[in-house]
Amino acid sequence: MKKSNIALTTLLAGSIFINAGMAKANTQSDRQEIIQRINSMIEGCNARNIQQCYAYCSENFQATQADGTTINLIEDIQGIQRSFQKASYYQLREEVIRVSVDGNSAGVIGLQYADSIIGNRRIHRQIPYEDVWKRTHNGWLLVYRRWYEGSSNEVAIGQSPTQAAPLPPSTSINEQFNFIWQMPRFWNP
Incomplete structure (x- = not known):
């Protein structure tokens, strides 16, 4: 009787460890699938391909913006289309911090990095976000994204270093030349 109890206990414990290992393996492959889908959508956005940009969003996708406004899939697509129209350059990158x-x-x-050029301004944004994904018969789909307040940096472009350098009030070219060469890191940024 004792031997059969020990054998049964060993068998049950073994199956628990095997199932736990399989669950961990499945969780890891789920994480990889979600990250691959995020990367594929980013590639689509960078190529300005709306279908690929939203390929893994569910039909009832919603996003809550940093100001608390909630928009649906159509409104989100319209927003990205406006961004594409305004920007002569548009590049996204996402850093996935955690997948649970x-x-x-x-x-x-995650954290999204967006670089764009609109008119004569280069804009760099860093925006934290939180997603909810659901497993469907078509794999994992993004159903909700919450944007948080991020940081933004805008720089005017189109000026050369000599246009931006202040010159002393002088008519002497020699004095202007000496002034520029004395500026730290002017010629070697």
């Missing part, structure tokens, strides 16, 4: 899979739901925390 729990059954048929997953949460993602």
Whole structure:
């Protein structure tokens, strides 16, 4: 009797460890699938391909912007189309910080970097976000994104260093030449 109890206990413990290992492996492959889908959507946005940019969003996708406004999939697509029209240069990159899979739901925390040129301004934004993904018969789909307040840096472009350098009030070319060469790191930024 004792031997059969030990054998049964060993068998149960072994199956628990095997199932835990398989669950961990499945969770890891789920994480990889979600990250691959995020990267594919970013590639689509960088190519200005709306279909690829939103390929893994569910039909009922919603996003809450940093100001608290919630928009649906159509409104989000219209917003990105306006961005594409305004920008002569548009490049996104996302840093996925954490993917937490729990059954048929997953949460993602990340940081999006957006670089664009609109008119004569170069704009760099860093925007933290939080996603909710759901497992469907078509794989993982993004159903919700929450944008948080990020940082933005705008720089006017088109000026050469000599246009930006202040010159002393002088008519002597020799004095102007000496002034520029005395400026730290002027010729070697």
